[in-house]
Amino acid sequence: MSFLSIRNLSVRLKGGPPLLRRVSLDVAVGQVRGLVGESGAGKSMIGKAVLGILPPSVEITGGQIVLDGTDLLTLPPKERRRRIGATCALIPQDPLTALNPSHRIGPQITDRLVDILGWTRADANTRARALLEEVQIPNPDRVLRSYPHELSGGMRQRILIASAFAAEPKLIVADEPTTALDVTVQKQILRLIAGMQARHGTALLFVTHDLGVVSKVCQHLSVLYAGMVVEDSAVTDFFAAPRHPYSAALLAATPKYTDPAAGLHPVPDAVIDAVRAEVAAFDAGGR
Amino acid sequence: MGQCRHGVGMAFLRLLAIRLLTTAITLAGVAVIVFVVIRVVPGNPIAMMLPPGATEADIARLSALYGLDQPLVTQFGIWLGGVMQGDFGTSITSRQPVLDLVLGRLPATLELSIMALVMAVILGGAAALTGTRFRGGRREGAIDVANGMALSVPDFLWGLVLILLFGVLWPVFHISGRVSPALDLPFTTNFYLFESLIRLRFDLWADLVAHMFMPALALAIPLAAIIGQLLKQSLKETMNLDYVTLARTKGYGETRVILREALRNAILPTLTLVGVQFTFLIGGTVIIERLFSYEGLGNMAIDAVINRDLPLIQGIVILFAVIFTAVNLIVDLLYAVLNPRLRHA
Ligand SMILES: Nc1ncnc2c1ncn2[C@@H]1O[C@H](COP(=O)(O)OP(=O)(O)O)[C@@H](O)[C@H]1O
Ligand SMILES: [Mg+2]
Numbered sequence: 356m357s358f359l360s361i362r363n364l365s366v367r368l369k370g371g372p373p374l375l376r377r378v379s380l381d382v383a384v385g386q387v388r389g390l391v392g393e394s395g396a397g398k399s400m401i402g403k404a405v406l407g408i409l410p411p412s413v414e415i416t417g418g419q420i421v422l423d424g425t426d427l428l429t430l431p432p433k434e435r436r437r438r439i440g441a442t443c444a445l446i447p448q449d450p451l452t453a454l455n456p457s458h459r460i461g462p463q464i465t466d467r468l469v470d471i472l473g474w475t476r477a478d479a480n481t482r483a484r485a486l487l488e489e490v491q492i493p494n495p496d497r498v499l500r501s502y503p504h505e506l507s508g509g510m511r512q513r514i515l516i517a518s519a520f521a522a523e524p525k526l527i528v529a530d531e532p533t534t535a536l537d538v539t540v541q542k543q544i545l546r547l548i549a550g551m552q553a554r555h556g557t558a559l560l561f562v563t564h565d566l567g568v569v570s571k572v573c574q575h576l577s578v579l580y581a582g583m584v585v586e587d588s589a590v591t592d593f594f595a596a597p598r599h600p601y602s603a604a605l606l607a608a609t610p611k612y613t614d615p616a617a618g619l620h621p622v623p624d625a626v627i628d629a630v631r632a633e634v635a636a637f638d639a640g641g642r
Numbered sequence: 643m644g645q646c647r648h649g650v651g652m653a654f655l656r657l658l659a660i661r662l663l664t665t666a667i668t669l670a671g672v673a674v675i676v677f678v679v680i681r682v683v684p685g686n687p688i689a690m691m692l693p694p695g696a697t698e699a700d701i702a703r704l705s706a707l708y709g710l711d712q713p714l715v716t717q718f719g720i721w722l723g724g725v726m727q728g729d730f731g732t733s734i735t736s737r738q739p740v741l742d743l744v745l746g747r748l749p750a751t752l753e754l755s756i757m758a759l760v761m762a763v764i765l766g767g768a769a770a771l772t773g774t775r776f777r778g779g780r781r782e783g784a785i786d787v788a789n790g791m792a793l794s795v796p797d798f799l800w801g802l803v804l805i806l807l808f809g810v811l812w813p814v815f816h817i818s819g820r821v822s823p824a825l826d827l828p829f830t831t832n833f834y835l836f837e838s839l840i841r842l843r844f845d846l847w848a849d850l851v852a853h854m855f856m857p858a859l860a861l862a863i864p865l866a867a868i869i870g871q872l873l874k875q876s877l878k879e880t881m882n883l884d885y886v887t888l889a890r891t892k893g894y895g896e897t898r899v900i901l902r903e904a905l906r907n908a909i910l911p912t913l914t915l916v917g918v919q920f921t922f923l924i925g926g927t928v929i930i931e932r933l934f935s936y937e938g939l940g941n942m943a944i945d946a947v948i949n950r951d952l953p954l955i956q957g958i959v960i961l962f963a964v965i966f967t968a969v970n971l972i973v974d975l976l977y978a979v980l981n982p983r984l985r986h987a
Pocket of ligand 1: 374393399
């Protein structure tokens with residue numbers, strides 16, 4: 356059963372070109388869907404649409420975002436916000452900019468619990484402490500009292516992960532959660548997210564441009580090109596036989612850990628031309 | 643952590659020491675410049691004191707009495723020696739100690755300036771918050787227009803406009819003085835507004851406010867516009883930052899996001915400039931106090947200049963310089979308190 360079901364979602368720059376073209380994808384309860392595509396394909400835009408944080412310069416022109424059986428786009432803004440806050444969370448891309456520099460860490464983890472979900476401060480603090488232990492932060496009491504600038508990038512990302520899991524959300528959007536980190540830290544963080552996701556049974560929409568990561572943590576995969584979903588497959592099927600030429604080329608362009616010497620095959624021009632033609636045909640056909 | 647707190651103390655002490663040193667140098671510089679300038683410009687204070695028909699000998703005698711016949715350097719030395727002992731000399735016109743006169747008027751000007759600052763922060767803050775809340779819409783446009791108007795007219799002209807509005811057309815406020823002369827004042831200090839609150843004399847407080855309202859508002863309007871513009875700009879930039887976006891996903895509404903997440907960080911860049919602008923505002927009290935016959939330092943300064951009361955002018959200028967540096971110091975400390983990065987640096 357899907358917790359999140361996006362149907363034919365179209366987004367465009369206000370008075371400008373489309374950014375998402377009838378995107379459909381599902382994230383099943385407790386499962387992980389990878390969302391891959393080159394930079395600018397619209398991966399983050401999908402996550403933002405789900406979480407209700409689209410920039411004011413863009414608008415949704417059609418489709419549905421069904422969360423737990425309710426189309427978010429039909430709800431009044433306040434109710435939509437409350438629902439998203441209560442059931443969804445974001446693990447952002449850049450831990451250095453995602454924490455408020457003038458608030459201590461503690462309140463940045465507990466704020467949603469206290470302000471939105473009505474927990475007592477004491478309960479929320481206990482919870483925050485337990486979460487920091489779960490994300491393997493040493494000396495959690497001290498960290499809860501720290502300011503962001505006193506902590507490393509890796510630590511901050513752990514905190515953001517803890518904060519995302521604080522209210523036991525049903526769905527987490529992780530937007531390239533390791534790209535901004537040191538290579539040595541990336542693997543630990545990835546393992547941490549995968550472990551937390553499995554333990555808490557949280558559905559996860561995992562935005563990445565690394566197919567290697569997808570093969571490790573995801574059950575399903577959507578490949579995006581120019582705001583259009585060109586492939587939607589189970590991960591095992593995808594790695595056995597990608598269905599779309601573009602995603603096949605993408606797979607071929609990914610270095611293999613088993614055989615790094617095999618060399619990279621950049622996506623051939625012919626494939627790019629073909630997928631561009633597809634996008635053009637889509638636009639010509641009206642949405 | 644212990645080591646960290648130690649670091650905070652040291653950093654704070656160093657900041658304070660540096661500031662005190664630069665303050666001393668600044669004040670010394672101001673003292674020299676004022677001392678020289680007011681003696682170089684033409685006009686003999688003694689001649690102005692004496693009745694018409696006084697002889698050259700009379701003038702010379704009185705000049706000697708005030709030490710004005712000595713060389714400039716000697717005069718400065720005498721004056722500085724006195725200042726070191728808290729003696730700023732004697733006013734030539736009123737024959738009272740300059741320090742008593744100046745400190746007697748200081749509370750009136752401080753109350754006026756702080757009232758103006760509070761008004762400016764409230765008005766400018768409200769404009770910035772409203773403009774941010776409704777950014778991109780008509781309300782933000784209206785606020786920008788109002789800000790532009792407020793900025794394009796200087797404070798004393800706003801004073802005239804206010805006198806026309808609330809003194810003449812719709813006379814709800816007093817247009818001159820600090821307090822109604824008929825009232826019995828039980829005060830022991832010259833901080834009337836403050837003391838009236840402490841003594842719970844709200845009748846007197848209301849009378850004081852009715853006198854202060856227009857001069858304070860006139861001083862506040864341009865500063866309010868600056869605060870409004872700058873804070874709005876910096877709020878709008880902050881609203882696009884990642885941590886604000888993250889807060890939105892937690893379920894916070896627009897207003898709460900602005901107040902909880904953005905405001906504190908957006909205030910920092912505004913704060914420094916408001917400090918500088920506040921010193922301009924205090925400078926503006928000179929003309930505004932004259933316009934509203936408000937018995938403060940500024941009004942006294944103009945009288946002192948008209949009468950060429952050299953010791954009094956010096957005393958007032960030095961006091962203004964002390965106030966300005968104090969304001970700057972307070973702003974710097976406030977900046978450090980509000981910015982956790984500096985607090986722990
Ligand atoms: N704030 C914005 N305003 C206008 N266009 C934007 C904004 N953010 C992103 N875009 C555009 O939307 C498209 C998709 O962006 P994004 O979802 O961030 O890509 P991805 O995350 O896949 O790299 C890009 O063409 C980008 O230029
Ligand atoms: Mg992105």
